[in-house]
Amino acid sequence: MKVLFIGGTGIISEAVSKLAVETGIELVLFNRGQRQEAIPDGVRLIRGDIRDTAAAAEALRGESFDAVVDWISYTPEQVQPNIELLRGKTGQYVFISSASVYQKPATHYRITESTPLANPYWPYSRDKIACENVLLDAYRNDGFPVTIVRPSYTYGDTSIPASLNSWRHPWSLVDRMRAGKPIIVHGDGTSLWTMTHNTDFAKGFVPLLGNMNAIGHAFHITSDEVLDWNQIYRAIGKAAGVEPKLVHISSEFIGALSPDHIGGLLGDKAVSVVFDNSKIKSFAPGFTATVRFQQGIERSVRSFEAHPGKCTVDAEWNALMDRIIGAYQSSLPMN
Template sequence: MALSVLYIGGTGQISLPCVEASLAAGHDVTILNRNKTAVFLPKGVKSLVGDMNDVAYGELAGRRFDVVAQFRLYTPEQMKRDIATFTGATGQYVFVSSASVYEKPVRHYLMTERTKLENKYWQYSRDKIACERLLRDQDKLAYTIVRPSHTVRTATPIQVGNPDGAVRRMIAGKPVIVAGDGSSLWTLTRSVDVETPFVRLLGASAALNDDFHITGDRGFTWNQIDEAIARGFGVEAIHAHVPTETLVRFNKEWEGPLLGDKTWSALFDNSKVKRVTGPFEASEDIDEILRDSVIHAKERLKAPASAESDEDRLVDTIIAAQDGLRP
């Protein structure tokens, strides 16, 4: 059945492939974003320019969409506005949350949708939890919560610091930081592997007023991830293993992304979403998973590097300090 679908966002890591897949499924697709990203949209996609702070955003309440897919919402205040805007204006409101909402470290080796929602370290994740709670605590707007994990397309999945900066270090033969011993297991999922189950959730009655994560079924160590990125550039990865607590002492801003997420192993049971959408396959080949990320990084890195960054100097300082502790 063809649906009218509004994507708020629509050109990001995950949303653009979902827009393309929705169009291929025969849906009538409109996107709303700030039009600041130079992305080629497929023929047939309608585009509205604006963001959630525009007065015109509230006027969306006067339009009717079968589905609203919200990729650009991060705070409870934004969620309150969306509930007010889209109640009565859509049959299904899809909120793209984050798998970082799950408690870390996990108490079971596989996370399910029943895993406790709590993050003591990262405000980003706590805000997503609060947004989910607002949806569950009301009964006028039918919703579906989707929790992607680390999903890749154009970005490079680096554990610590600026991704392009870390890749430049690899190319220059300099070590890159890995938290701990690099053996924790991390799930990477291609955007093209998320699009199929995501689009199958649209308009599905079994998906209403429920939550689902969509990820790959296999994990890789951070050492393996770095090695695969380096392999894509024809170099070797040199790892500098540093305890997470040390990294956070040097840079407090790393606390959320590390202690709130990437330090811990993160593996997922996707059986719940598969019961609703049917089976789907996500690549388990790390080189294939990272292929597009490497292609996009190579394009970005054609630009000449600027002078040594503050972060690059900080990384060298941390590595030197850690090396000074070795016998």
């Protein structure tokens, strides 16, 4: 197969790119070429910006693909031009959505692909839902060959996944743990969650490429391992060689002091979810996630330690954590 990835060098997509090449797919990436180190050998790069529709059309002139994967569209305004750009050039258009699109608050903890889509807390999720609607309308009305994939929290060697961490400087959480500083866990830490290693996600994703039976369908791809957030943070601490000092603070309190966290907490991680992966397993026979979180996070920590230049710390994020903890402790009744 010949497959185009729009993007293809992010935390999730770099693992998929590697597995796609290993399975014999002729892989082409369309991106700005800013992360050359994440491009596997044998992959052809078309350097460009998909948002510049005229330039993208020229760059893709004469090209055709068995499948195109859009890793980097987040709004309907970004998706719509891609439909016109790629119509007739691909047998399948795979849109990367998000598992955060599922109903919040949930009426049932177990999530299937038929769970309603509704998230009043997070604009990011509502935009992804709107993208799905645009694409499904194009499928129903014009036969545009769309497949939708909804990753949940997926991590790899370059990330330290948590509900509260610095996105640009993920080592910050480990550094804070090792410094003996208190670590915020939302709620009481007992809500259920699933962490998925990017290499496991790739094993479920690659069989969908060029799979005509997947057109018109939506899938989530996650691990079957279910943990609560206390377990997740303690696993990170164990990988870092320390027992983290956990401080439990309600998501509402955190959101009141840091509104940017409302969507990611109340619209996602504060809600218990257990994903039913029966559908992806029926389309990708043999798919099983095998990297348990303790194994995966130990790999992540060792990877950072092997590259000291990546062990950067976000002072602004640290200050925010201290400010939230200070405000919480001040709110407690005096004995």
